[in-house]
Amino acid sequence: MxxxxxxxxxxxxxxxxxxxxxxxxxxxxxxxxxxxxxxxxxxxxxxxxxxxxxxxxxxxxxxxxxxxxxxxxxxxxxxxxxxxxxxxxxxxxxxxxxxxxxxxxxxxxxxxxxxxxxxxxxxxxxxxxxxxxxxxxxxxxxxxxxxxxxxxxxxxLGPHENVGRLPWWLRRMAASGRVLAPGAPDRPMQVIxxxxxxxxxxxxxxxxxxxxxxxGGTPDNTTVGEFLGACVQAAGSDAELVWVDDQFLLDHDVAPWTELPLWAPLTDDLAGVWLSDSAKAAAEGMTCRPVPETVADTWAWYEAAGLPAELPSYATHAGSQGIDPDKERRILAAWDAR
The missing domain is CATH 3.40.50.720 (NAD(P)-binding Rossmann-like Domain)
Known part of the structure; x- marks a missing residue:
């Protein structure tokens, strides 16, 4: 063709x-x-x-x-x-x-x-x-x-991502230390x-x-825990995931989806974020590879490309990605002291 x-x-x-x-x-x-x-x-x-x-x-x-x-x-x-x-x-x-x-x-x-x-x-x-x-x-x-x-x-998600969601998590894991992990590790996600x-x-x-x-991909084709764990493994990091519940993050003014990319708390306005019905596409041949493979391949591309610490965003609706390190440390300290 x-x-x-x-x-x-x-x-x-x-x-x-x-x-x-x-x-x-x-x-x-x-x-x-x-x-x-x-x-x-x-x-x-x-x-x-x-x-x-x-x-x-x-x-x-x-x-x-x-x-x-x-x-x-x-x-x-x-x-x-x-x-x-x-x-x-x-x-x-x-x-x-x-x-x-x-x-x-x-x-x-x-x-x-x-x-x-x-x-x-x-x-x-x-x-x-x-x-x-x-x-x-x-x-x-x-x-x-x-x-x-x-x-x-x-x-x-995948190699050459220009919005910076998965690349931000990979960069964060590569930096090691205690990492603010949002919500619950068993929460399902749906990505392609x-x-x-x-x-x-x-x-x-x-x-x-x-x-x-x-x-949108196969329903429940990964969980937040598997996704972030795959980021740790791909980056060869010893990062420690510290799981902090939704309400605590919201109470500390963490912006869903952007400050912690892909974080969708269980609120009414985000209740269906991982629930798109892709049954029609799946019935007609859409398949999805394991998400850890996507994560590993994205890290391999990122390293090979020698990309900078901050990715440009070409998608005008995407906005910036990632939480300020000082804010992350303050929230982790407050979580420890709760």
């Missing part, structure tokens, strides 16, 4: 390009050449997706079997790409997010859950991250004349390796599938 990846140099797009090449497909990437290096073996077209002239130049005289769009955040901008590429590809696959559902993360969701009512021509500032993702989905669904595939991942996500997307494209698929 001839596949066009809009993006293709960072995290999800990179995994898609690498996986497609490994399967023998021809891959063209379209990006500005600013946020990452292109995968060797891909054809690279430089351009800005917000520039209609660049989109027209990309499409002129070209056709592909499929477009995979991994970096759409503005419905209007996604709609421009859809219109430029309509008739130039058989399938348009849009990588969206579970955040397109307003009930998540407060409740379990599936593909039949209501999405945010964001229109397909909304601008970047017209709503939250999740609402805009829903609008981007509609821009593809209403604007592309061929097959439309929408894949909605949950929490994605970026390479397994790429494989599922390409399987669906190759099979000509259409519609929406939640792709």
């Amino acid at each position: 001839d596949i066009l990846v809009i993006g293709g140099s960072v995290f999800v797009g990179r995994a898609l390009a690498e996986t497609a090449l490994a399967r023998g497909h021809s891959v063209t990437t379209f990006n500005r050449g600013r946020t990452g290096t292109d995968v060797p073996g891909t054809e690279n077209v430089r351009g800005d997706r917000t520039d209609k002239d660049d989109l027209a130049r990309l499409a002129e005289g070209r056709t592909w079997d499929a477009v995979v769009d991994v970096c759409g955040f503005s419905p209007r901008v996604v709609g421009d790409a859809v219109r430029a590429l309509d008739g130039h590809a058989d399938t348009y696959a849009f990588i969206s997010s579970i955040s397109a559902y307003p009930d998540w993360p407060g409740a379990r969701v599936d593909e039949n859950s209501p999405r945010f009512p964001c229109p397909p021509d909304a601008e970047a500032g017209d709503g939250s991250y999740g609402a805009l993702k829903a609008g981007c989905e509609r821009a593809v669904e209403t604007g592309f004349g061929g097959r439309v595939l929408v894949v909605q991942p949950g929490l994605i 390796d970026v390479r397994d996500l790429a494989a599922f997307v390409l399987d669906a494209v190759e099979a000509g599938k259409t519609g929406r698929y939640l792709a």
Whole structure:
């Protein structure tokens, strides 16, 4: 197949390009050449997706079997790409997010859950991250004349992660000492390796599938304890995990999800964070490797790349990751003295 990846140099797009090449497909990437290096073996077209002239130049005289769009955040901008590429590809696959559902993360969701009512021509500032993702989905669904595939991942981990959640934990474990471990070690999580996500997307494209698929990974495919333990092991650390309960952390103003990345306390607004229903995707071939393998491979990439102590964040909604070391020490001392 001839596949066009809009993006293709960072995290999800990179995994898609690498996986497609490994399967023998021809891959063209379209990006500005600013946020990452292109995968060797891909054809690279430089351009800005917000520039209609660049989109027209990309499409002129070209056709592909499929477009995979991994970096759409503005419905209007996604709609421009859809219109430029309509008739130039058989399938348009849009990588969206579970955040397109307003009930998540407060409740379990599936593909039949209501999405945010964001229109397909909304601008970047017209709503939250999740609402805009829903609008981007509609821009593809209403604007592309061929097959439309929408894949909605949950929490994605793996090599080349550019948000910094798993890399922060790995860096923290490598620093050793007593580590603030949030909640309970037996609390289940649901994550997907970026390479397994790429494989599922390409399987669906190759099979000509259409519609929406939640792709959050296998339910309960790890626990907080296994995840953090795998980080300790991968980093070759003697770090000591000190488990501190949710309420104590909340009482000490620790921000869920960001100060302790991936920490989701059992509060009403986060009750469904690890409960996305990926049964449809699983029934049609989505598989997930063991999470300790993802953790080990991410550490191997991180070390080989010689990355700095702080990772840049290219995802505008992600924010900074990690707790201040002094604050961590103060909370541990208060926990000891409780």
